[in-house]
Amino acid sequence: MPDPAVPQPHSEPGYAVAEEGLVILEGPGALAVTMTADAASRTGQSLLDAAVAARSQRSDATP
Structure with a gap:
């Protein structure tokens, strides 16, 4: 059983979503973050980069 x-x-x-020049990110687990457009762009790229890395780390990833 998980802890x-x-x-x-x-x-x-x-x-x-974009509202009044800011980006609001909402997600699971009650995640809610408001960012500037620049911070959102950098966060988005970071998430994409991390997703690529995570997929390659999976044990069922094909070589």
């Missing part, structure tokens, strides 16, 4: 104190990964995506 309830240890956060588990979510399979549901977050969603971003």
